[in-house]
Amino acid sequence: MSDALILGIDGGGSKVLVALADKRGRILRRSRGHGVNPMDNPNWLQELEQHLLPFRDERNLAAVAAALPAYGEVERLSVLQRDAIERLFPNVHRRVLNDVDAAHLGAFAAKPGILILSGTGSMAWARNSKGQSARTGGWGDLIGDEGSSHWIGQRALNLVSQSLDGRAPATALAKALFDHLRIDPSNPMNGLGDWASSVANPRADIAAISALVDQVALGGDKGAIALIEQAADELAKHHAAIAGHCDPNSGWTYAGGTFSSRLLLEALERRIGRPPALPKLPPIGGALLAAAQLLDWPLDDGWFGPIVATAEGGDCASQ
Known part of the structure; x- marks a missing residue:
């Protein structure tokens, strides 16, 4: 037809x-x-x-x-x-x-290879030359989802709160976050607490903070750069855990909105040791x-x- x-x-x-x-x-x-x-x-x-x-x-x-x-x-x-x-x-x-x-x-x-996904959550999916599939990660944000947008956003919130307390070095993420959430920087606990207690879709809204991390990292902020590097570490673990399911020379590629970060993709490529195939x-x-x-x-x-x-x-x- x-x-x-x-x-x-x-x-x-x-x-x-x-x-x-x-x-x-x-x-x-x-x-x-x-x-x-x-x-x-x-x-x-x-x-x-x-x-x-x-x-x-x-x-x-x-x-x-x-x-x-x-x-x-x-x-x-x-x-x-x-x-x-x-x-x-x-x-x-x-x-x-x-x-x-x-x-x-x-x-x-529909061909063999390894896909590293990082969006709101994270997971690796592999298909080998026999058509057999395997996966690693994808446990959800309460258990895992390391290297995902939500994971980065959650750790950005951790870093900002620690920097405000003096438990971590100052970071440009604080101002970027306050501007993004329209929070009065003179009373951050009130502003962040009000946002956290009234956010309509916590998982998606926390994941959206990862884009701020990328922007601030591009500006050279050490704290933001460290978060991107940590996310790449976690995603590289996904690849290492599933690589044995496929042939040794199997290609890898990526999907998910977190990879709009050029810094993240380049950091992951360095860890895997070869460039991704274009989806x-x-x-x-x-x-x-x-x-x-x-x-x-x-x-x-x-x-x-x-x-x-x-x-x-x-x-x-x-x-």
Whole structure:
């Protein structure tokens, strides 16, 4: 069916992106919303449904792949996620998979390799030449997620409080944080305490502080630079722990918003000892690839190119 359409869903802790695409690799429509991680967002289902309902009655929709956070990790939540997709799209081919599995599919175009993910959370996912997958990390912010945006943001808050107390050297992160949160620097305990006790989405809002750390690190602040280096140490441990699952010369790549930090990516590259491969597709492209596989579509650079061009920042194609 040449007019068949596929739907890809890329869910995460901070956002969900939904994209409708055709067999030529053109993204025709998109929807973007807030995070849909059931581990920390009690409203994840409402948020997910809000952005899927406009696609539910798409006449030529033939396959849906939903890449969702925490899927396959906690069975009770995975059942709820599967049920939601089955209920919304009962008459099409469906696949639900972990969001990092889909990011790996996209980054390597379903080929072997190691993906290091650092977004709101962190994880490494590997697929070897036999098609077998393995993972490390992804324990959530209460247990792990070392090297993630949330991890960096939490430690930035620690560093700022310590510097204010005199338990750590002064850092430019303090002023950057006060400006970002619109806090009166003359009474930081009141301002930070008020923010911490009223923040609507703690995980996402703390993760957003990592962008401040990167900006201040680029300005040469030693405390901020140290946080970036520590994050790279943690992500390098993910790579070392999972490298044995793949062939010795397997490539690695990256995904997730934390890697918008050039400093972090360069620090991780130094630790791994070789440069990353450029991701073939962004995470939403991995979800679309998973949906396309359900229909046995031929997938090559002629399909990947339009997906990349219209995935995140480009304009949607006209039908």
